[in-house]
Amino acid sequence: xxxxxxxxxxxxxxxxxxxxxxxxxxxxxxxxxxxxxxxxxxxxxxxxxxxxxxxxxxxxxxxxxxxxxxxxxxxxxxxxxxxxxxxxxxxxxxxxxxxxxxxxxxxxxxxxxxxxxxxxxxxxxxxxxxxxxxxxxxxxxxxxxxxxxxxxxxxxxxxxxxxxxxxxxxxxxxxxxxxxxxxxxxxxxxxxxxxxxxxxxxxxxxxxxxxxxxxxxxxxxxxxxxxxxxxxxxxxxxxxxxxxxxxxxxxxxxxxxxxxxxxxxxxxxxxxxxxxxxxxxxxxxxxxxxxxxxxxxxxxxxxxxxxxxxxxxxxxxxxxxxxxxxxxxxxxxxxxxxxxxxxxxxxxxxxxxxxxxxxxxxxxxxxxxxxxxxxxxxxxxxxxxxxxxxxxxxxxxxxxxxxxxxxxxxxxxxxxxxxxxxxxxxxxxxxxxxxxxxxxxxxxxxxxxxxxxxxxxxxxxxxxxxxxxxxxxxxxxxxxxxxxxxxxxxxx
Amino acid sequence: xxxxxxxxxxxxxxxxxxxxxxxxxxxxxxxxxxxxxxxxxxxxxxxxxxxxxxxxxxxxxxxxxxxxxxxxxxxxxxxxxxxxxxxxxxxxxxxxxxxxxxxxxxxxxxxxxxxxxxxxxxxxxxxxxxxxxxxxxxxxxxxxxxxxxxxxxxxxxxxxxxxxxxxxxxxxxxxxxxxxxxxxxxxxxxxxxxxxxxxxxxxxxxxxxxxxxxxxxxxxxxxxxxxxxxxxxxxxxxxxxxxxxxxxxxxxxxxxxxxxxxxxxxxxxxxxxxxxxxxxxxxxxxxxxxxxxxxxxxxxxxxxxxxxxxxxxxxxxxxxxxxxxxxxxxxxxxxxxxxxxxxxxxxxxxxxxxxxxxx
Numbered sequence: 117x118x119x120x121x122x123x124x125x126x127x128x129x130x131x132x133x134x135x136x137x138x139x140x141x142x143x144x145x146x147x148x149x150x151x152x153x154x155x156x157x158x159x160x161x162x163x164x165x166x167x168x169x170x171x172x173x174x175x176x177x178x179x180x181x182x183x184x185x186x187x188x189x190x191x192x193x194x195x196x197x198x199x200x201x202x203x204x205x206x207x208x209x210x211x212x213x214x215x216x217x218x219x220x221x222x223x224x225x226x227x228x229x230x231x232x233x234x235x236x237x238x239x240x241x242x243x244x245x246x247x248x249x250x251x252x253x254x255x256x257x258x259x260x261x262x263x264x265x266x267x268x269x270x271x272x273x274x275x276x277x278x279x280x281x282x283x284x285x286x287x288x289x290x291x292x293x294x295x296x297x298x299x300x301x302x303x304x305x306x307x308x309x310x311x312x313x314x315x316x317x318x319x320x321x322x323x324x325x326x327x328x329x330x331x332x333x334x335x336x337x338x339x340x341x342x343x344x345x346x347x348x349x350x351x352x353x354x355x356x357x358x359x360x361x362x363x364x365x366x367x368x369x370x371x372x373x374x375x376x377x378x379x380x381x382x383x384x385x386x387x388x389x390x391x392x393x394x395x396x397x398x399x400x401x402x403x404x405x406x407x408x409x410x411x412x413x414x415x416x417x418x419x420x421x422x423x424x425x426x427x428x429x430x431x432x433x434x435x436x437x438x439x440x441x442x443x444x445x446x447x448x449x450x451x452x453x454x455x456x457x458x459x460x461x462x463x464x465x466x467x468x469x470x471x472x473x474x475x476x477x478x479x480x481x482x483x484x485x486x487x488x489x490x491x492x493x494x495x496x497x498x499x500x501x502x503x504x505x506x507x508x509x510x511x512x513x514x515x516x517x518x519x520x521x522x523x524x525x526x527x528x529x530x531x532x533x534x535x536x537x538x539x540x541x542x543x544x545x546x547x548x549x550x551x552x553x554x555x556x557x558x559x560x561x562x563x564x565x566x567x568x569x570x571x572x573x574x575x576x577x578x579x580x581x582x583x584x585x586x587x588x589x590x591x592x593x594x595x596x597x598x599x600x601x602x603x604x605x606x607x608x
Numbered sequence: 609x610x611x612x613x614x615x616x617x618x619x620x621x622x623x624x625x626x627x628x629x630x631x632x633x634x635x636x637x638x639x640x641x642x643x644x645x646x647x648x649x650x651x652x653x654x655x656x657x658x659x660x661x662x663x664x665x666x667x668x669x670x671x672x673x674x675x676x677x678x679x680x681x682x683x684x685x686x687x688x689x690x691x692x693x694x695x696x697x698x699x700x701x702x703x704x705x706x707x708x709x710x711x712x713x714x715x716x717x718x719x720x721x722x723x724x725x726x727x728x729x730x731x732x733x734x735x736x737x738x739x740x741x742x743x744x745x746x747x748x749x750x751x752x753x754x755x756x757x758x759x760x761x762x763x764x765x766x767x768x769x770x771x772x773x774x775x776x777x778x779x780x781x782x783x784x785x786x787x788x789x790x791x792x793x794x795x796x797x798x799x800x801x802x803x804x805x806x807x808x809x810x811x812x813x814x815x816x817x818x819x820x821x822x823x824x825x826x827x828x829x830x831x832x833x834x835x836x837x838x839x840x841x842x843x844x845x846x847x848x849x850x851x852x853x854x855x856x857x858x859x860x861x862x863x864x865x866x867x868x869x870x871x872x873x874x875x876x877x878x879x880x881x882x883x884x885x886x887x888x889x890x891x892x893x894x895x896x897x898x899x900x901x902x903x904x905x906x907x908x909x910x911x912x913x914x915x916x917x918x919x920x921x922x923x924x925x926x927x928x929x930x931x932x933x934x935x936x937x938x939x940x941x942x943x944x945x946x947x948x949x950x951x952x953x954x955x956x957x958x959x960x961x962x963x964x965x966x967x
Contacts, residue, residue, distance in 0.1 A: 320652070340824060344820045344848045347848065347849070351850065351851050379828060379832045380828075382831075383846070
C-alpha cells in the first residue's frame with residue numbers, strides 16, 4: 117500500500133530525482149552514481165541537510181516549549197476543565213436515554229425491533245446450549261464487541277477458548293449507538309448482544325434452564341447493567357466473576373470508557389463471588405481500594421500468530437508495531453522523536469484508531485489495519501517490535517495482548533515502562549521516554565535470528581491455559597459472600 | 609358448572625406491586641372463576657402464569673379484539689385508563705369494575721370519569737384507600753368496596769430454616785424502588801445514624817432491596833450517596849432485584865437475626881412490603897401514613913417525617929431482639945387471616961354482591 121507522500125520524496129522531486137519506494141537504498145545509491153543529473157547533487161545534498169538540521173532544531177525548540185506548556189499550572193487547570201466539559205457533554209447524551217444509562221438510538225422502535233430479534237435468538241441459543249458438550253455455559257460482558265474486533269481482546273480470547281471446549285457463550289458488548297446486530301449463530305453456540313438490548317433480555321437469560329451445566333457470569337467491565345443484575349444472576353445459580361482487564365478509572369480519564377462510574381466499579385468488585393485481574397498492578401489496586409484479593413489470570417496471544425521460518429527483512433532495519441494507535445495511550449510524540457533521532461531506521465505501524473492529521477516523517481509508514489495474515493507477513497520483515505505507550509498509571513495496569521503476539525512472532529521488543537512487560541521473553545523495558553529513544557539504536561542492530569522463542573513460554577501462554585486457570589478460580593466452592601445468605605432458597 | 613369468565617386488565621406486566629397481587633390471587637380465584645390476565649407490555653410476568661392465562665398486547669386495536677373474542681362476564685380494570693377505553697371500544701361486554709391501588713397523581717383519572725363510563729363499582733385495597741377514592745369524581749357516583757391484598761401461606765410458615773447461614777450482623781432491610789415516594793435518601797440518613805449509634809454494640813448491616821428498574825441518575829445517586837457516608841460505605845448491601853419467591857426466606861432470616869424492616873415512605877395504599885415483613889416474622893419501623901396503621905402495630909409506627917423517633921424506635925428494637933415480639937406474633941396471625949387468598953376471594957365476591965350482580 118502506498119503511503120502518503122513524504123518529505124523525502126518531495127525534496128527529491130524538487131531537484132529532479134525520481135524516487136522509487138520499492139528500491140533499496142543501495143540500489144538508489146548505485147543508480148544515482150551513474151546518472152549525469154547528479155553531478156551537482158553534492159551541493160544540493162548539503163543544502164537539503166542543512167535545511168533538515170534547521171527544521172530539526174525548530175522541532176526540538178517547539179517540543180521544549182510544548183513541554184513547558186504541558187507542565188504549567190495554567191495548562192493543568194485548563195485540561196481539567198476541558199476534560200470535565202467533555203464528560204458533561206457525553207453524559208447529557210447518554211442520560212437522555214431512558215430508563216438506564218444506555219446508548220441513545222436514532223429511533224426507539226429500532227431498539228425494540230432488535231430486542232425482539234435477540235429475545236428469539238436467545239431462546240433458541242438457550243435450547244442449543246443445553247445440548248452442548250461443554251460443562252459450562254458462560255455469559256460474558258465486555259466493553260468491546262467480539263465481531264469485527266481489530267486485534268484481540270481479553271473477553272474474546274476467553275470466548276474462543278470456551279467455544280473450542282464446547283461451552284456456549286452469551287457475549288454482551290458495549291455500544292454507544294444503535295447499529296446493525298451481528299449475524300446470529302456464527303459461530304455456533306456464540307450469541308452476541310449489544311448491552312442496551314441485553315438489559316431487556318438479561319432476566320430471561322438468567323432464569324433460563326441450562327440443565328446440569330455450571331453457569332458463569334463474567335463481568336468484564338463494570339457497566340451499570342452488571343450492577344442491576346449480577347446479584348439476580350447469583351440468585352439464579354450463576355457464579356459471578358468480576359474480571360478486571362484494565363484500569364477503568366484511567367481509561368475513563370483518557371475518554372475511553374464513557375460508561376464508567378466509580379460507584380459501579382466498586383459495587384461490581386464488592387458483589388462478585390470472585391475477582392480476577394489481568395495484571396499484578398490491577399491486583400494491587402483492587403486490594404487497596406476494596407480490600408478484596410484478586411487472582412491474576414493474565415492475557416494470552418493469538419495462536420494464528422507464529423514466527424516465520426525465514427527472516428524476510430531488508431538490509432535496513434525495520435521496527436514494527438501493530439495494535440491500537442489511539443493517542444490515548446500510544447505515545448505518538450515519542451515515536452516521532454525516535455524516528456527523527458534514528459533516521460537510518462524505518463518504523464512500520466499497523467492498526468486502528470490512527471488519530472487524524474498525523475504527518476509521517478520519511479522513515480515512518482502506516483500500513484493500515486491489516487488482517488492477521490498480512491500482519492504476519494509484514495512482521496517477518498521486522499528486526500524487532502516497539503511498544504511506545506505513554507508512561508503512567510494507565511499503562512502500569514496493562515497486560516497488552518500484543519505483547520504476547522510479538523513473542524509468538526519471534527520479535528524482540530522494546531517497550532516503555534510497564535511492570536508486566538519486563539518478564540516477557542525478548543522484551544526490554546525503558547524506564548523513560550529518553551531511554552526508549554536511546555535504546556532504539558541497539559534494538560535496530562540486533563540480529564533477529566539470534567532471538568530464541570521459548571517453546572515452554574508459548575505453551576504456557578495460550579487462551580486454553582488461561583481458561584484452565586480461570587476454572588480453578590471459579591469452580592472453587594468457597595466463593596461465598598455474606599450477602600449470599602439472603603439469596604439461598606429455603607431447604608426442607 | 610361453567611365458571612364465569614373474569615378478565616383482569618393492567619398496563620404494566622412487570623413483577624412487583626399489582627402484578628404480584630394478581631399472581632398471589634390467581635390460584636384461589638381460578639377455582640371460582642375462569643381467570644385471564646391482560647397486560648399492555650410484558651416485563652416478565654406473563655410467563656409466571658400457566659400457559660394461555662396471561663397475555664401482553666401492545667397494540668390497542670389488538671387488545672380490543674382480544675376483549676371482544678374473550679367476551680368476559682366481568683372485566684376488572686386496574687389503574688389503567690387505556691384499558692377502560694379498550695373495554696368501551698370492545699362494546700362494553702359484560703360488567704366492568706375498577707380496581708384502584710395507586711395513591712399517586714395517577715389517581716387523577718378517577719376524577720375525570722363520570723357515571724357514563726359504565727363502571728358498576730370500584731374495589732380498592734384498604735379503608736384508607738376507600739376514603740381516598742370516594743372523594744374523587746367517579747368514587748362519589750359508584751359504590752367503593754375494600755378487597756384486601758393477599759399473601760400466600762408460604763409467608764406465614766414458622767418452620768426452622770435449613771441451609772441458611774446466619775448473617776454476620778443484624779440486618780435493617782429497606783424494600784422498594786429507589787424513588788422519592790419511598791424516600792430512599794431519607795432512609796439512607798436514618799440507616800447511617802442507626803449504624804453510627806449502635807457501632808460497637810450491635811453490628812448493623814443495612815440492606816437495600818429493589819430498584820433494578822430505576823433510572824441511571826437515581827442508581828448513580830444512591831450508590832454515590834452511600835459511598836460518601838463512611839458508616840455505610842463498607843457496610844451497606846444493595847440487592848437490586850430479589851426473586852419474589854425468595855423474599856419470604858430473606859425477611860424470615862432478617863427477623864430471626866434480630867433485624868427489622870425500615871420504611872420512610874410518603875404514602876401507602878396498603879403497604880405490601882411492610883405486610884410481607886410482618887408476615888415473615890420481621891419487626892418493622894414504619895411511618896403513620898396512608899393505610900399503614902391498618903396493618904402495623906402501634907408500637908412500630910412513628911409520626912410521619914419524625915426521623916428522630918424512627919431512629920430511636922429502630923435502635924431500641926435492634927438492641928433487644930425480643931422487643932415487641934408479642935405484637936409481632938399477634939399481627940402475623942391477624943394478617944394471615946385477613947390476607948389469605950380465600951379471604952380476598954370472599955371479599956371480592958361480597959363486593960360484587962354489593963355492586964348488584966352476582967357471577
